Amino acid sequence: xxxxxxxxxxxxxxxxxxxxxxxxxxxxxxxxxxxxxxxxxxxxxxxxxxxxxxxxxxxxxxxx
Numbered sequence: 001x002x003x004x005x006x007x008x009x010x011x012x013x014x015x016x017x018x019x020x021x022x023x024x025x026x027x028x029x030x031x032x033x034x035x036x037x038x039x040x041x042x043x044x045x046x047x048x049x050x051x052x053x054x055x056x057x058x059x060x061x062x063x064x
Contacts, residue, residue, distance in 0.1 A: 002010070
């Protein structure tokens, strides 16, 4: 049977775990937002690089 101190400890641990969960969830959301924003910003550059790669590959350069 759990005593009062153990119950209080369990309550505090649950609160701490929930707080950490919320922090990590927010961090994941922030990272995803930053990543997608970055990818949108460099999209034109990536498309140009992909086009150049595809053209070089189609030209028969076997080293690609």
